[in-house]
Amino acid sequence: MKNCFxxxxxxxxxxxxxxxxxTLAWAGVAHAQSAAKTAADAAKKICAGKTITxxxxxxxxSLDPLNFSGPLWEKETGCKIKVVEVPTAEMFTxxxxxxxxxxxxxxxLNVVPSWMPDLVQAGALEQLDNYVDKYGYRAELxxxxxxxxxxxxxxxxxxxxxxxxxxxxxxYYRKDIFARDDLxxxxxxxxxxxxxxxxxxxxFDEVGSFLTDNLKKEGxxxxxxxxxxxxxxxxxxxxxxxxxGKFFDANMKxxxxxxxxxxxxxxxxxxxxxxxxxxxxxGFVENLATFLKGESAMTISWPPYGRFAAGYLGSEKALDWxxxxxxxGKVGYALPPGGHPQLALxxxxxxxxxxxxxxxxxxxxxxxxxxxxxxxxxxxxYTLRDPFRDSHYTDPVYLGLWPDAKDYLAALKAxxxxxxLDLSLIQTDxxxxxxxxxxxxxxxxxxxxxxxxxxxxxxxxxTAKIGVDKQKAVYNAWAAKSGAYPK
Amino acid sequence: MRSGQRGTFRERNFKYLLVGxxxxxxxxxxxxxxxxxxxxxxxxxxxxxxxxxxxxxxxxRQLFSDARLWQALLHTVIITAIALPIELVxxxxxxxxxxxxxxxxxxxxxxxxxxxxxxxIVSGATWALLFNHRFGPINQIIxxxxxxxTILLWTINPNLVYPAIITAEIWQWTPFMFLLLxxxxxxxxxxxxxxxxxxxxxxxxxxFRIVLPAIAPVMTVAVLIRGLDLFRLFDIxxxxxxxxxxxMTETISVFTYIxxxxxxxxxxxxxxxxxxxxxxxxxxxxxxRRVELAR
Numbered sequence: 001m002k003n004c005f006x007x008x009x010x011x012x013x014x015x016x017x018x019x020x021x022x023t024l025a026w027a028g029v030a031h032a033q034s035a036a037k038t039a040a041d042a043a044k045k046i047c048a049g050k051t052i053t054x055x056x057x058x059x060x061x062s063l064d065p066l067n068f069s070g071p072l073w074e075k076e077t078g079c080k081i082k083v084v085e086v087p088t089a090e091m092f093t094x095x096x097x098x099x100x101x102x103x104x105x106x107x108x109l110n111v112v113p114s115w116m117p118d119l120v121q122a123g124a125l126e127q128l129d130n131y132v133d134k135y136g137y138r139a140e141l142x143x144x145x146x147x148x149x150x151x152x153x154x155x156x157x158x159x160x161x162x163x164x165x166x167x168x169x170x171x172y173y174r175k176d177i178f179a180r181d182d183l184x185x186x187x188x189x190x191x192x193x194x195x196x197x198x199x200x201x202x203x204f205d206e207v208g209s210f211l212t213d214n215l216k217k218e219g220x221x222x223x224x225x226x227x228x229x230x231x232x233x234x235x236x237x238x239x240x241x242x243x244x245g246k247f248f249d250a251n252m253k254x255x256x257x258x259x260x261x262x263x264x265x266x267x268x269x270x271x272x273x274x275x276x277x278x279x280x281x282x283g284f285v286e287n288l289a290t291f292l293k294g295e296s297a298m299t300i301s302w303p304p305y306g307r308f309a310a311g312y313l314g315s316e317k318a319l320d321w322x323x324x325x326x327x328x329g330k331v332g333y334a335l336p337p338g339g340h341p342q343l344a345l346x347x348x349x350x351x352x353x354x355x356x357x358x359x360x361x362x363x364x365x366x367x368x369x370x371x372x373x374x375x376x377x378x379x380x381x382y383t384l385r386d387p388f389r390d391s392h393y394t395d396p397v398y399l400g401l402w403p404d405a406k407d408y409l410a411a412l413k414a415x416x417x418x419x420x421l422d423l424s425l426i427q428t429d430x431x432x433x434x435x436x437x438x439x440x441x442x443x444x445x446x447x448x449x450x451x452x453x454x455x456x457x458x459x460x461x462x463t464a465k466i467g468v469d470k471q472k473a474v475y476n477a478w479a480a481k482s483g484a485y486p487k
Numbered sequence: 488m489r490s491g492q493r494g495t496f497r498e499r500n501f502k503y504l505l506v507g508x509x510x511x512x513x514x515x516x517x518x519x520x521x522x523x524x525x526x527x528x529x530x531x532x533x534x535x536x537x538x539x540x541x542x543x544x545x546x547x548r549q550l551f552s553d554a555r556l557w558q559a560l561l562h563t564v565i566i567t568a569i570a571l572p573i574e575l576v577x578x579x580x581x582x583x584x585x586x587x588x589x590x591x592x593x594x595x596x597x598x599x600x601x602x603x604x605x606x607x608i609v610s611g612a613t614w615a616l617l618f619n620h621r622f623g624p625i626n627q628i629i630x631x632x633x634x635x636x637t638i639l640l641w642t643i644n645p646n647l648v649y650p651a652i653i654t655a656e657i658w659q660w661t662p663f664m665f666l667l668l669x670x671x672x673x674x675x676x677x678x679x680x681x682x683x684x685x686x687x688x689x690x691x692x693x694x695f696r697i698v699l700p701a702i703a704p705v706m707t708v709a710v711l712i713r714g715l716d717l718f719r720l721f722d723i724x725x726x727x728x729x730x731x732x733x734x735m736t737e738t739i740s741v742f743t744y745i746x747x748x749x750x751x752x753x754x755x756x757x758x759x760x761x762x763x764x765x766x767x768x769x770x771x772x773x774x775x776r777r778v779e780l781a782r
Binding site for chain 1: 735
């Protein structure tokens with residue numbers, strides 16, 4: 001009897017566990033599926049008829065909220081969205097000006113993650129933890145790819161933004177060129193290793209110059225990069241660390257002018273000789289046009305290049321300005337030399353401290369960032385938002401968008417796993433401005449060592465003004481992150 | 488006797504009552520910002536520090552030891568010293584050409600004046616396209632003359648950035664000089680010129696001894712206005728080079744913008760602005776006094 005009772009108890013308990021487990025699983029599924037719905041349902045109650053203003057990067061980026069997410073949100077919640085388009089270079093200024101003025105002109109914000117320490121310290125960003133807990137978004141936040149989740153969301157352990165753009169530098173190369181037997185044979189004979197996408201910067205130099213020597217008569221150069229100072233500055237940050245450089249020593253003295261820095265600067269300038277003439281002035285669009293027209297065999301850029309090169313634009317009117325790809329189906333994807341690409345800017349969604357509609361703004365960004373909605377957003381033909389959730393890299397619809405999409409997403413995922421964070425300190429822009437100017441002087445022909453000595457001097461002066469100990473604490477916290485320096 | 492004095496007092500002060508409100512508004516618009524600027528320059532407002540406490544002369548000490556600031560001033564002086572005389576000479580030459588009544592004169596003048604109407608930032612953006620290393624017509628035309636593709640990096644090459652900026656500046660503002668000097672030349676007493684011709688004076692002698700002195704006051708005003716404008720040069724530099732390469736073409740306005748609106752060093756920027764106001768005011772007063780003495 002006792003055994004029978006115990007057995008019945010155990011069966012009951014087991015059934016109870018199963019039911020509880022199923023309930024939790026159902027709740028988990030329902031919960032995960034409903035982060036977007038949760039936000040929309042809550043928004044219907046509090047912001048119907050209101051207008052939420054969101055700052056967004058001007059140009060192509062804004063097509064998402066203007067044509068897709070904004071109208072969809074309004075349809076689902078009755079809440080209007082007003083998009084304020086601002087050039088990236090002006091976004092920090094505009095956000096800070098609005099904060100300082102206390103005007104509350106902006107509700108939701110797009111912020112570059114490396115700006116977050118400055119914006120948080122100034123008080124411009126609303127802390128989001130309470131809202132995240134109120135609307136049960138923590139679980140879904142955990143599904144953002146770790147590099148972005150762990151490094152672009154929090155400041156001092158508190159959530160101030162939702163990573164919303166998987167920016168990372170990818171190397172794009174012409175598979176067909178690298179597969180040519182004549183080139184493979186000649187390269188092997190000259191350099192004694194096979195012709196392949198370069199894994200080191202030394203190999204890049206050899207492959208690039210070889211391809212230019214052999215293909216220039218066909219109108220193709222070995223490589224092209226965007227060399228305008230803001231972009232080249234990010235590439236320097238990556239290469240400098242990949243080559244073993246550290247931005248500061250233990251006493252917070254700048255070490256960008258170390259022999260590694262000087263070598264990287266010198267190599268960057270030397271590479272221009274096998275790139276198209278005038279490459280020093282190449283921006284995002286010029287470099288894209290060069291690659292899409294088949295005039296360069298390798299390039300490094302953000303993920304949209306891969307989509308544009310694959311011809312995934314369809315007949316999007318908004319993308320009429322993008323040159324038609326002549327290389328669709330011929331593009332391979334790889335990690336840049338060194339294997340640790342710069343995450344390079346990116347965007348996080350935040351709420352402005354002086355917003356008069358904080359909760360509504362929060363609900364909008366939760367909805368935008370949710371798994372359900374973000375999966376659709378990163379697949380828009382005109383989007384510049386790149387995959388940033390684990391599920392984005394394996395989404396069956398995305399995998400089928402073009403024949404090489406599988407390889408593309410695999411490369412993005414690998415890049416996100418080994419990616420390097422942008423330098424992020426107090427007054428990051430002041431440090432980056434010194435580096436941008438240094439790049440400008442490099443292209444103007446000045447001596448790399450002299451330039452970097454000046455950059456280091458400016459960095460030290462900025463550090464002294466901010467306070468060495470204060471900046472050191474911020475730097476050490478940044479350097480302790482897994483993506484700060486290559487492991 | 489007393490009512491007479493009161494009447495006189497009322498009459499004496501009534502005019503002040505009439506102009507008082509206008510003067511008050513002018514002072515508010517003109518003087519209050521300066522006073523506020525002065526106050527802010529003695530505070531320590533930065534990106535992260537919003538306290539309005541008095542910090543003494545710290546910003547001014549920083550200002551005098553800021554090499555980049557003085558370099559920006561030097562760049563501004565260089566651009567002014569080159570562009571201003573060229574605008575003056577070209578404007579005068581054009582005004583002389585259009586002095587006589589010719590068929591279609593009004594249309595030509597209207598076309599010549601178009602650059603002044605264009606917004607400076609649009610002008611800068613247009614010149615950026617013209618100077619584009621790959622697709623800009625300037626490099627193309629040079630290439631025709633050279634007989635081969637010519638890729639000049641106008642906004643990166645240290646030898647070309649200043650010519651690029653100065654060319655854009657001269658293109659836009661020479662018509663302004665032209666208009667002022669055309670009006671001045673038109674008001675020169677023709678009888679003096681005819682008398683000089685009768686006495687056998689040549690064109691150059693007539694120009695330097697009669698015409699130039701006659702238009703000197705207008706010329707001085709034109710030079711003063713353009714000089715002050717050149718000192719505030721921002722749009723064309725920003726559109727073409729953003730102060731680069733490095734800080735090679737960073738003018739005082741570009742420097743102030745970066746400090747104030749990129750780095751949010753509000754109080755330091757106020758001190759810089761005051762320095763520029765003091766320098767320019769001193770220069771203007773000196774020049775006006777010289778003109779006054781010359782008369």
